[in-house]
Amino acid sequence: MTTGFFGDLQSVRYEGPDSDNPLAYRWYDPDRLVLGKRMEDHLRFAICYWHNFCWPGGDPFGGQTFERPWFGEALDQAKLKADVAFEMFEILGAPYFCFHDRDIAPEGASLAESNRNVREIADYFRPKMEKSGTKLLWGTANLFSNRRYMAGAATNPDPDVFAYAAAQVKNCIDVTHELGGENYVLWGGREGYETLLNTNLKQELDQLGRFLSLVVEYKHKIGFSGTILIEPKPQEPTKHQYDFDVGTVYGFLKSYGLEKDVKVNIEVGHAVLAGHSFEHELALAAALGIFGSVDMNRNDYQSGWDTDQFPMNVPELGLAIYEILKAGGFTTGGMNFDAKLRRQSIDPEDLIHAHVGGFDACARGLLVAADLIEKGELSKALSDRYAGWEAPRGKSMLSGALDLAEIASAVERENLDPQPRSGRQERLENIVNRSL
Amino acid sequence: MTTGFFGDLQSVRYEGPDSDNPLAYRWYDPDRLVLGKRMEDHLRFAICYWHNFCWPGGDPFGGQTFERPWFGEALDQAKLKADVAFEMFEILGAPYFCFHDRDIAPEGASLAESNRNVREIADYFRPKMEKSGTKLLWGTANLFSNRRYMAGAATNPDPDVFAYAAAQVKNCIDVTHELGGENYVLWGGREGYETLLNTNLKQELDQLGRFLSLVVEYKHKIGFSGTILIEPKPQEPTKHQYDFDVGTVYGFLKSYGLEKDVKVNIEVGHAVLAGHSFEHELALAAALGIFGSVDMNRNDYQSGWDTDQFPMNVPELGLAIYEILKAGGFTTGGMNFDAKLRRQSIDPEDLIHAHVGGFDACARGLLVAADLIEKGELSKALSDRYAGWEAPRGKSMLSGALDLAEIASAVERENLDPQPRSGRQERLENIVNRSL
Amino acid sequence: MTTGFFGDLQSVRYEGPDSDNPLAYRWYDPDRLVLGKRMEDHLRFAICYWHNFCWPGGDPFGGQTFERPWFGEALDQAKLKADVAFEMFEILGAPYFCFHDRDIAPEGASLAESNRNVREIADYFRPKMEKSGTKLLWGTANLFSNRRYMAGAATNPDPDVFAYAAAQVKNCIDVTHELGGENYVLWGGREGYETLLNTNLKQELDQLGRFLSLVVEYKHKIGFSGTILIEPKPQEPTKHQYDFDVGTVYGFLKSYGLEKDVKVNIEVGHAVLAGHSFEHELALAAALGIFGSVDMNRNDYQSGWDTDQFPMNVPELGLAIYEILKAGGFTTGGMNFDAKLRRQSIDPEDLIHAHVGGFDACARGLLVAADLIEKGELSKALSDRYAGWEAPRGKSMLSGALDLAEIASAVERENLDPQPRSGRQERLENIVNRSL
């Protein structure tokens, strides 16, 4: 027996590119082997609880557009919401979901009550997870919506807020652990500042470092084997967020000795807000050894804020997934759809259309990326380009065997005059399009 | 006897705010004591050679607008250029200048010849420096203009280009050292990429790390006591530059163990291109212990490229210099004017007007900042805001004495419910304006 | 008897630059004559109802931070809000205020009831306006918050929404007229689109043209002598708003024959979002003959959305007010503060500090601008630069007396070879700073 929210919508099945059915997968075929691995195991799709079931459709200039029978503050409504959520997971055949603590259960009169509410809903989830086979990709705590966090959580000038946030996180890690979550995420929603005039930057960074260390220490203490993930974002809601981008997060982790214990959850739209391409952030995280997971929601290129749209542009997805495959693919991470419907998409069916289209676009991107890897033209061109570094002079310079004066002396002695070689960018771009 | 380039322009003198003379300082009074230190010693102005004496006024859509008698490739022209440069330093009373190797001397048929040309002009500088008292704030090597560097210098796929760049830098550090330079700067003009399709990010970062280590090792070897500075910039000319911003550079330095040996030279316009305020980059560098020096040229807020304009906005300069003063002020660093005239400002006199206005705006910014410090309202508000961290719970959480479970347990036990306090941003902004 | 909301705060008075009182005006001296006109009459400050009394402090990642006793949906609360609003107008000595219909009164069960509520509060305003002397700069209708407007008001695909919006506007113009409002504003909050895929651009532009024509016709019909104003904004909340910027609005007005009847209300932050400086939009509107009024709230230069901050940067304000003065100053328009407190500024007193600082910054900007005009150096430089167009060739070319072939023939015959002259940008910027 279902809630009836989705009417008579059936489970979405793979029907191939020629299907006329708008609610079929054309490209996402979970069992199809790609580079020797099942598509589902490559992509590890997760559906987010927050945008799909909690967000009312508001923006800074208008309120609720979605009308959902479970909107409200009662535990029964939270349970109805869970019922609908798991119905949607099953309709879509999504292997994973993700949640914030405040998404799934109402805030109580005290933190103790709030935490109990979270546990009650977690208990309500467990049989549903078992029945449906839906797993938890990650859990996280909402440390930004309540007014107590208006000046930050870990970085709040008031240590009581830090303590409150720590207590909320502890409960949320516990629950994530108990539900078999494969990662735990920290997005520093308000870990940043509005003005330097009221901000002690060094103090706040130290607080943030300590907070993260508390989490890592606790993870080990309770034997949680999932990955701790930070989600970079440069700004919004704050003017400046400390976890600006992958490069900044890496410096922060190094600073507090956490670069072995923490990885990044990279969001398409956050990369773009920081002035990067998504594939840049992926490649950089891989190069620095901190690649963890992704949020696949894109931003509008003409909007200066987070639009959290469903992924759609196949060649862009191909380039991004190519970087993910080069990085070895996901281990504990996956592709979370932290995407939200446009606020005008008010029909229940819109939720399904959006995910079907997004899953298909990612599946198609995977096929592009796999084709690039199988053909090997890009990687061949790359190794040719850097071949000189495998030769003696390159090796000895890179190893540190030669000092600056020795190198300089050789250049003058040999009258070295290196000639530029074509970077061949357009040819390489054509190779990508040939795999589309 | 002068070159006559500046006609009968006299040295610019401090005449006070009420002067009618457009070529007088109204606020820059080198000997005026501000917070117990001479204005000149606070500001440490430097004039850049490149934009003032070498740039022809071109942009991507048009060529030369400036007509200078020294434009050309002959050493005699380079000497005439030096004559005019020192005339300008004296007219302005600037204590420092900065140069690239390729600014001051023509490129030769080989690197050896190019290096000799650089030395010849350095020798030509020495007596002029002594006579005028103008000192060298920093030297740097141009590793981006010549087509051999089109794919990077240290990060070039061809190790011969790395070697060539190393040899050029060695000569330039030597010359900087001999001329008493107080810093040596590396701006990674083309240390970045145009497309990930032809880029091995990890390889290139390792090359860059090695290159910088070579420089640091060499500095120590020759006993150069100046500071090695990296100049962050997020993009332009490349799509992505590795030294994106202060946070990214810090991670890079930590990665290669260089954070004690290298500091940053922060440029206003580069900060803005990276999505930061200038004062953010200053405050962050100070917090991370890598604040070194600044380039004071601003960007146009509506242009998406580096416009390198002279500083003019006094309240913005006040906020920036406030951060510099909070960081302890400059040690070896200073305020370089890496600014260029608008390409329509073709008269010799425009060079003087631009610097006079820029020096005055910075001097005025210093007075704003000093007033803020003397009044102490901002720092008082700041320490009040974070006072809780001096109390027992704050201290024990920050020190690591409490673990996550202990903190959580206390929160529930005490039923902690922290109440938000006003961030008072508007009041603090008013305080700043009261010092204007 | 007061509501007590502002405690014992007294009216803010002008005390001059040396006052120690944080809640005094240092520069805003209403009766001071500037260029022969009272400061108050130059600046015509207005306070907006919406951000100050209705906005709960929410952003896309968090909810209410302000706690106001009048928050709620009852008419009594609306009256308490009005009481506090007029107390604030009096404390600040603001000559004007502005409102949306939905700010001042709760939405009813039908439009008829909503309209009655608006009238009831308007009736409640009238004696307060008389007593305090506060006038209405402009009224406007909120056609964007309610979900019925999610796809636009005038540009909605559903003509019933167009009708509903028209009915709401009619009531709001009536009330504005009755309260002696000097302008009526239309901000096209959702007059734009999210995706072209579901948008008929030509159809929606025609709807918008018709809607505006209805308003203009109605204004004449009822004898409303105020100015109809459009407020340009490029995006947010929609991806693209039809009233993108001043240039676009002008083309739209010309298209529908409305350029004589409608002017623009230019907001600082909207100009910046559209890629312009504020002074550009002012100068362009003046050149096109459609300059009307301004919203003085600025945006953060590093944020890609509307931050609606209080104006603070004096030299920027100076440049903007210089353009306003060159345009002849305001007639029916004024300087509306459509600014909102930072959401962390939760104390009642913050409302006062913010406005005091903003009024003072604008007053200081006026003094800068007036000084520039009195000295006349900028205008002299400008007329010198274009002097050639007063000479015969310039006049005959601009008048159309010569055709292309005749001009071309003269150029070849006379072997014309015009030489560039310095644009003197830096000197002109220095002149501005000398008036600071």
Next chain:
Amino acid sequence: MTTGFFGDLQSVRYEGPDSDNPLAYRWYDPDRLVLGKRMEDHLRFAICYWHNFCWPGGDPFGGQTFERPWFGEALDQAKLKADVAFEMFEILGAPYFCFHDRDIAPEGASLAESNRNVREIADYFRPKMEKSGTKLLWGTANLFSNRRYMAGAATNPDPDVFAYAAAQVKNCIDVTHELGGENYVLWGGREGYETLLNTNLKQELDQLGRFLSLVVEYKHKIGFSGTILIEPKPQEPTKHQYDFDVGTVYGFLKSYGLEKDVKVNIEVGHAVLAGHSFEHELALAAALGIFGSVDMNRNDYQSGWDTDQFPMNVPELGLAIYEILKAGGFTTGGMNFDAKLRRQSIDPEDLIHAHVGGFDACARGLLVAADLIEKGELSKALSDRYAGWEAPRGKSMLSGALDLAEIASAVERENLDPQPRSGRQERLENIVNRSL
């Protein structure tokens, strides 16, 4: 006999999607019928002379990277350049080309000599055009590179520069006319300003209006039947360009009564710099009746300047070409490739690869767009959405038959309460991807 520049490269032929030949067309099949029209006649590809044969590969931080035997100022070099250009047109099978006067021939000692040089090369083109069948899409005059134009051409403060520009344009239109050019383009490279401080906006707009009127009048006088096109761009090289975007240009044309005589040439990258999607500018131009032609070169989404890259993203091209087809396709316009190689792509072969990839991507975009039109799902959804405007109330409101009071009265009387309907954005995006 060929110049040998392209070695033994053969003409590029259509070989279908499965070809292994990197220098074959996979999708661009000129004779294939799409929606009943030959692909070539839909796309009307043109190759630009400037970027391919004249640009040396410089950027603001470095000079020439391309080494071409024809670089120089002699007429013989200009002829060699023409030889190579027509070899490339034939290799690619491009139906059109475009040029600036200064691209094709060296500047002389006087305008008369410069004009003679342009004619000499035009005469050199004519037999080549006949032999190869390559036609001229449009000609244009370079009014921005020479220093005489540093402060604008038509908008220069010096009327002699206006005259000089007029004379240059006259010659260029004559030559375009004689060569059978189908359009004449004006890109206002420096028709804008650097600072309002030295700019009389109204005066400059009037100059620009007069200049454009001169061109239109002259076109009619000589019987040139091609279209006059303006190319919008918001900024770069100037801070603000008057032809900011399609909406602004339309207002300008209306202002000077030119909207019937002038259309727009829309460039992908310029749209993006102005804060628009390319398809927005296309749709708006179509709605306003001024759609003319396009420049297909894209910008990098992370770079704030014009990068002029070859088109590659197929789904984006599909959306854009869908708008072009909805606008009725090209009449005299076409798809100019105003794209430039990356400056590291220094091999002659790179020129061919880049165009082959770009032509193929556009051809593929055409197929996507045609499929969308043939299926009709998008247009069906659109007409359904606006169906209410075909009903009586919608019609009478839009026609002006009802006034504001009548509409308002009906709303209250009928207690109208319109309910929102889903905008279905995600479903529509899925439809687009199904045609990919």
